Amino acid sequence: MRTICFYFQVHQPLRIKPYRFFDIGDDHYYWDDYSNKSIMRKVAQKCYLPMNALLLDLINHYNGAFKVSFSISGVCLDQFELYAPDVLESFQKLVATGHVELLSETDAHALCSLKSNDEFARMVKNHKEKIKKHFNGYEPKVFRNTELIYSDSIGAMVYELGYRGILTEGAKHILGWKSPNYVYQNAIKPELKVLLKNFQLSDDIAFRFSNKTWPAYPLTTDKFVNWINMIPKEEETLNLFMDYETFGEHQWADSGIFDFMKALPEAVFQGSDFGFSTPSEVLGRAKNIAPIHVPTPISWADEERDLTAWLGNDLQDEAFEKLYQLEHLVKQIEDEEIQRDWTYLQTSDHFYYMCTKFFSDGDIHAYFSPYDSPYDAFINYMNALSDFILRVEQHLKKQIL
Structure with missing residues (x-):
């Protein structure tokens, strides 16, 4: 059976308060506590709490046949502790089902993999410790770097930290004629398996769902299942990677996004030969077909899928x-x-x-x-x-x- 691998990024930054030139040397606290708390509570009510409840219902309803994965940044976990312990508890309930996988990343959702091996290792270690602390000793086995940033050398660094799988973007300029719907290998450390995002189908949900000028609007579960049924039979894995805030925050509830997700598993089970798997499950059974060569870092962002959203000026x-x-x-x-x-x-x-x-x-x-x-x-x-x-x-x- 072919499989859909859902991965959701959960992240909220600590925003810096308005900090004037005249504050330098006088005010040593930089963080906008009011904005950070109010934004966290707003996103909790619009996205995290209702979506976590929906996913828990789906997992229970389908007896674990429906599965998802999350990467929750350390800076977001810190804010859950401060401002949204109810959200943290709802994620803990999801993980306790045994059908939700947590991924490793950098503690602060940082770009350190581009600059410092030592700092990258420290950040990954700290994030791992936070996951272990909050989720009853849970130890992630698969890695997802900040902003899906990946290169051959970053992959090799991740392998040396003990991971055997990594998620990244299925960038067109890297894949060429190849499909993202296979498991690939790191070009330096072939033992590291690479899962690539199918950005077309992911972005249909994450970015285009409520766009009334989109030719495919409105997106229904039947339409989506028809699309995935058009994927060649030999392509075994459909990786749908997106921000968790897609649900209720970027795509508001009145767009129908929650109803879409509620109905999607049934439509997939009834209308296709696809099921659902976590990244570890995919990596455990899928055959990796070839190395994927990424000499220059890629990311999820913009048309270029490069680093220019963060380091371009x-x-x-x-x-x-x-x-x-x-x-x-x-x-x-x-x-x-x-x-x-x-x-x-x-x-x-x-x-x-x-x-x-x-x-x-x-x-x-x-x-x-x-x-x-x-x-x-x-x-x-x-x-x-x-x-x-x-x-x-x-x-x-x-x-x-």
């Missing part, structure tokens, strides 16, 4: 370089607040807000940003980072004395 590059210049200094400091802020300042969203791609994908970038412009995002971030640099220097001076 002078603002982003300056902020990124300035931040990681601090790594060797921060590692010399044993201060909880310094280590906390170092971690949270690495979250990829801070760099995403600085994106200046105002063309085909500009609306998407603007939708996710709390700032009026990328330049405002840059100035606010650099003000906070400047204060953080001063604190690091002061701590090191104290340690020397």
